[in-house]
Amino acid sequence: MGSRELNRTAYIALGSNLGDRERLLRQALDALDALEEIRVLRLSGIYETDPVGYTDQPAFLNMTAALATSLQPLTLLERLLEIELRLGRVREERWGPRTIDLDLLYYEGVAMHTDTLILPHPRMMERTFVLVPLLETLADDAAAAPLRGAVSEAVRQLGKEGMTRWNTNNWPDGSELSGN
Numbered sequence: 001m002g003s004r005e006l007n008r009t010a011y012i013a014l015g016s017n018l019g020d021r022e023r024l025l026r027q028a029l030d031a032l033d034a035l036e037e038i039r040v041l042r043l044s045g046i047y048e049t050d051p052v053g054y055t056d057q058p059a060f061l062n063m064t065a066a067l068a069t070s071l072q073p074l075t076l077l078e079r080l081l082e083i084e085l086r087l088g089r090v091r092e093e094r095w096g097p098r099t100i101d102l103d104l105l106y107y108e109g110v111a112m113h114t115d116t117l118i119l120p121h122p123r124m125m126e127r128t129f130v131l132v133p134l135l136e137t138l139a140d141d142a143a144a145a146p147l148r149g150a151v152s153e154a155v156r157q158l159g160k161e162g163m164t165r166w167n168t169n170n171w172p173d174g175s176e177l178s179g180n
Helices: 021-034 073-086 128-138 142-158
Strands: 008-016 038-043 046-049 060-069 101-107 163-167
Touching (some): 008 142, 128 163
Antiparallel strands (some): 038 060, 046 163
C-alpha cells in the first residue's frame, strides 16, 4: 500500500445486463482493487434482477461492495466512472442497457449534494436490487449500524420481488465465481 491510509469506508452498487455480466462485475472489482487508493473489503452475493424503469431489456446481475479508500467522494466517483468507460459503458438512455454500472451509494457518514454527486445515493432506499445486496455487505460493519437498520426496514417494506440469487461471491479469497 502507498503512503495514504485507506481509512474511509464507501459502499457501491454494481450492475450489468449486457455481455458476460458476471465477468464484467468481476473485472470492475479487479480494477477497483488494483488501485492503490482502494481495497475491496466485502461483497454481497450476486442477484439476477428484473430491469426497473425501462423494462424492455435483459435482466441485470446486481451486487454491492464495501471499499476501504483514501479517496474523497468526488474522486472516488471519478474512478468509478473511469472503470465504467474502460469496460465499455455507453450512456445512451436513462435506465437503459449497460455493460457495467457502478454507483457510489454511501461514503462513511458523508452527506453531500452537488451537481455531480448526491450522498447518500438519493434513490437507493427505493431499489430492492440495491438494498438486498447492500444489507449483506453492511452485515459486518459496526460503524454502519444506523444505515443497516434503515436498509433492513426498507427491504422489509419493499420485499424481494423480481430478484433471484445468482450465486454467493467468494472473491477475494482466491475462489473463482461460479460461471453461471
